[in-house]
Amino acid sequence: MNYVEQDNYGMYAVSDSNGPGPRLMGADTLMGNDVFNRQDEDLGDIKEIxxxxxxxxxxxxVLSFGGLLGMGEKLFAVPWEALTLDTDNKRFILDVAKDRLESAPGFDKDNWPNMSDQNWAKDVHTYYGTTPPEVVIL
Known part of the structure; x- marks a missing residue:
């Protein structure tokens, strides 16, 4: 399902943006969206933001890839900056070959990494070719 199909309140009927899609979107409207690569291969779908x-x-x-009916699927934390919204096809694009994603650092649904660990974050950003944002300390 995509953001247009999940538009319960008509918030996406009028786009006030010069970019792809609305400038502001509800997070739940993006969960479940498909993710494809530039070779038009299905890489999975968004499970969490x-x-x-x-x-x-x-x-x-959090991208879910592989498995059947939720069994054996692998999860990947993909830096938000690595994704591009494809509004024409109502999906995301991740510029990663399918075989590279298969070997990406991932986890299963019962063993999530500590995503606030800066070493983990650095490794994930390096893998996807993005720059980690500056850390905010409370």
């Missing part, structure tokens, strides 16, 4: 509450920004989208 992780917020850096102290900094007031989105840090990661």
């Amino acid at each position: 992780m917020l850096d509450v102290a900094a007031g920004r989105i840090s990661y989208a």
Whole structure:
């Protein structure tokens, strides 16, 4: 399901943005969206969106890949900056080959990493070619 199909309140009927899609979107309207790569291969779908509450920004989208009916799926924390919204096809684009994603650092639903660990974050950002944001200390 995509943000247009989940638009219960008509908030996306009028776009006031010069970019792809609305400038502001509800997080739950993005969960479940498909993720494809530039070769048009299906990489999975968004299961969760992780917020850096102290900094007031989105840090990661948790991507589910592989498995069947939720069994054997692997989860990946993908830096938000690595994703592009494809409004024409109502999905996200992640510029990563499918075989590279298969070997990406991931986790299972019962063993999530400490996403606030700066060493973990650095490794994930390095893998996807993005720059970690500055850390906000409360």
